[in-house]
Amino acid sequence: MAGKSIALSFCLFRSLLFELLFPLVFLASIFALPLLVQCNTDPSDVQALQVIYTSLNSPWQLTNWKSNGGDPCTESWKGVTCEGSAVVSIQVSGLGLSGTMGYLLSNLMSLRTFDISENSIHDSIPYQLPPNVTSLNLAKNNFSGNLPYSISTMFSLTYLNVSHNSLSQSVGDVFSNLSLFTTLDLSFNNFTGDLPSSISSLSNLSTLNVQNNQFTGSLDVLKGLPLTTLNVANNHFNGWIPRELNSIPNFIYDGNSFDNGPAPPPPPYTPPPPGRSHTNRSHSGSGPHSQPSSDGQSSESDKGISVGAIIGISMGCVFVLLIAVFAVVFCIRKNKRKDFGGIVSRGSRTAGTNDIRMDIQEQRVKNIAAVTDLKPPPAEKMAAERLQGNSGSIKRMKSPITATSYTVASLQTATNSFSQEFLIGEGSLGRVYKGEFPNGKAMAIKKIDNAALSLQEEDNFLEAVSNMSRLRHPNIVSLVGYCAEHGQRLLVYEYIGNGSLHDMLHFADDGSKTLAWNARVRVALGTARALEYLHEVCLPSVVHRNFKSANILLDEELNPHLSDCGLAALTPNTERQVSTQMVGSFGYSAPEFALSGVYTVKSDVYSFGVVMLELLTGRKPLDSSRVRSEQSLVRWATPQLHDIDALAKMVDPALNGMYPAKSLSRFADIIALCVQPEPEFRPPMSEVVQALVRLVQRASVVKRHSSDESGFAYKTPDHEAIDMSF
Numbered sequence: 001m002a003g004k005s006i007a008l009s010f011c012l013f014r015s016l017l018f019e020l021l022f023p024l025v026f027l028a029s030i031f032a033l034p035l036l037v038q039c040n041t042d043p044s045d046v047q048a049l050q051v052i053y054t055s056l057n058s059p060w061q062l063t064n065w066k067s068n069g070g071d072p073c074t075e076s077w078k079g080v081t082c083e084g085s086a087v088v089s090i091q092v093s094g095l096g097l098s099g100t101m102g103y104l105l106s107n108l109m110s111l112r113t114f115d116i117s118e119n120s121i122h123d124s125i126p127y128q129l130p131p132n133v134t135s136l137n138l139a140k141n142n143f144s145g146n147l148p149y150s151i152s153t154m155f156s157l158t159y160l161n162v163s164h165n166s167l168s169q170s171v172g173d174v175f176s177n178l179s180l181f182t183t184l185d186l187s188f189n190n191f192t193g194d195l196p197s198s199i200s201s202l203s204n205l206s207t208l209n210v211q212n213n214q215f216t217g218s219l220d221v222l223k224g225l226p227l228t229t230l231n232v233a234n235n236h237f238n239g240w241i242p243r244e245l246n247s248i249p250n251f252i253y254d255g256n257s258f259d260n261g262p263a264p265p266p267p268p269y270t271p272p273p274p275g276r277s278h279t280n281r282s283h284s285g286s287g288p289h290s291q292p293s294s295d296g297q298s299s300e301s302d303k304g305i306s307v308g309a310i311i312g313i314s315m316g317c318v319f320v321l322l323i324a325v326f327a328v329v330f331c332i333r334k335n336k337r338k339d340f341g342g343i344v345s346r347g348s349r350t351a352g353t354n355d356i357r358m359d360i361q362e363q364r365v366k367n368i369a370a371v372t373d374l375k376p377p378p379a380e381k382m383a384a385e386r387l388q389g390n391s392g393s394i395k396r397m398k399s400p401i402t403a404t405s406y407t408v409a410s411l412q413t414a415t416n417s418f419s420q421e422f423l424i425g426e427g428s429l430g431r432v433y434k435g436e437f438p439n440g441k442a443m444a445i446k447k448i449d450n451a452a453l454s455l456q457e458e459d460n461f462l463e464a465v466s467n468m469s470r471l472r473h474p475n476i477v478s479l480v481g482y483c484a485e486h487g488q489r490l491l492v493y494e495y496i497g498n499g500s501l502h503d504m505l506h507f508a509d510d511g512s513k514t515l516a517w518n519a520r521v522r523v524a525l526g527t528a529r530a531l532e533y534l535h536e537v538c539l540p541s542v543v544h545r546n547f548k549s550a551n552i553l554l555d556e557e558l559n560p561h562l563s564d565c566g567l568a569a570l571t572p573n574t575e576r577q578v579s580t581q582m583v584g585s586f587g588y589s590a591p592e593f594a595l596s597g598v599y600t601v602k603s604d605v606y607s608f609g610v611v612m613l614e615l616l617t618g619r620k621p622l623d624s625s626r627v628r629s630e631q632s633l634v635r636w637a638t639p640q641l642h643d644i645d646a647l648a649k650m651v652d653p654a655l656n657g658m659y660p661a662k663s664l665s666r667f668a669d670i671i672a673l674c675v676q677p678e679p680e681f682r683p684p685m686s687e688v689v690q691a692l693v694r695l696v697q698r699a700s701v702v703k704r705h706s707s708d709e710s711g712f713a714y715k716t717p718d719h720e721a722i723d724m725s726f
Helices: 002-037 043-055 149-153 197-201 243-247 307-335 351-369 408-414 458-469 501-506 517-537 574-585 591-596 601-617 633-640 644-650 661-674 685-704
Strands: 080-083 086-091 113-115 120-124 135-137 142-145 159-161 166-170 183-185 190-194 207-209 214-217 229-231 236-239 250-252 385-388 394-397 423-426 430-436 442-448 479-485 488-494 552-554 560-562 713-715 721-723
Touching: 043 086, 149 423, 408 430, 408 442, 408 479, 408 488, 458 479, 458 488, 501 552, 501 601, 517 552, 517 560, 517 601, 517 661, 517 685, 591 601, 601 633, 601 661, 601 685, 633 644, 644 661, 661 685
Parallel strands: 086 113, 113 135, 120 142, 135 159, 142 166, 159 183, 166 190, 183 207, 190 214, 207 229, 214 236, 229 250
Antiparallel strands: 080 086, 385 394, 423 430, 430 442, 442 488, 479 488, 552 560, 713 721
């Protein structure tokens, strides 16, 4: 009986002990699990911050920042805010920072707030900025140059402040698609010319400050805007102030040359009565009160925790526990290394190939993510002719330049002194302008930025021009001229006037401009032939290095023309060289380039596969507006390329189902070969061309046995008539 009593007492004690300790153990696990499953910051974000830190001369003010390694989201880098593994805010205002902004800002795909105001940062504003930022504050620095044209693609931007800098030139028409803008501050710079007409598109603009510049012209473009604050003081505006602007609560216009006589031009306008004035109109706009507040962010603060909040926190802990367990499983699976080899075959779409597809996907996740040790690609020079000397030494004989030599004056005349209205694009080496020559012919003129190419590289430039001028292929944009005088370097290309493949796929508003399936196959075949020519016909091979849909230009018949061929031979300096690949082409770059900086013809093949994916899906290579699992096109699409049902769902909706299933499947097979993680398994471009030709020929056989007359025929570069019906 005593034994039973002891046993019962022991059980009661054990039960009581469990009830007391379990809550403590549970709470400890809640706090410990985040440490176990803490995911690293997105590698692209880390790399961008490292470059910013180095470009700012590694300032001590940026505590915890590092130029190599580190984890911004877990190490609390000063001014950096994260959500999950993504950097969403950088606010380092007023820290006395100097240097430049760096060249990898477009890597910050999730960044929404970027504030580096009130520092001493100099140089021009980079061409490529964080693409999805909503608030951009660069005020009170030493920036020079002009607003970059890439602002026109920052569709989420609501707040832009570049006041109190040394920006100049006329402001380009960059605001047409930025309807979310609420605040624009261009004040205290040296901007000239009229206000751009695209400002009238800013349908939500409430604050506009342009005081203390050199603006001219009228204010007519502002008439329809919902402005509550407008400061145009101390410029050279003239004409009559539109009567619609008189109702603006805060309107400062002193220091201009507005008309106020008795005879206003039509439509009738009544100037403000002499006695009417706003209290702030007596100022010239130079005081701090004339600036819009940059602290437009709402703040929340909780003063206490209610009982309901405690219950909510408790329930949240349970939810966090479940999420943490899931994250542990995900991270373990992600880090598990799997073997992968052999060329992906299109033959079977069974459970066995599903395993291979999972291996491809997991390997790609690791390869794309591992970019923290980026090295610039090796300089690659196009070959000049070599002759054997009498002493046995090898002498380089510079080839003659067959391209036309232009003067700076003639190119200035053709582009109206490189005015904003002639600007048609920007790249890592500089801006591209449309030139109109006296003979009526149009050309595309690339004005190379001196910061992108050292002035001491004159010989390299002329040698590259010589080699590029000899590239002759129906699907390659021809270099027809160059200019190298007065410290300027310019390239003159044939003008292809129907835009780029990138714009056609991603920014075509008119439904009639949608590329049909047969046109997409033609684009793929034409660009494949262009790369085949560069890789396998030219001796030595020419590696493009920057193959992307934006560099595929379409003529009026939608024939593709590959641009920027041979530009890699110009060997930009280290900063701009990395910028060329990672800023302009992130999403197209092969895994081996991200890992080691090695770039070969097989890397071009990978980029070609990404462009084929764009043609197939209509999606961008990287798209932060989509859910996390679909932001990387290659990562999302690769596992589905051999699944018939999944493949049908991932086709570009713009095609409205107008495509042949067999052709689609063969197209996907070619993509799968090109985007394999291991470069040695990717096919040469000649095999890709043959595969695309076979795809077309099989479709032609089907056409001859079909009554479908919806196709069309075209001539290939070999003058072989191929029916493109499917």
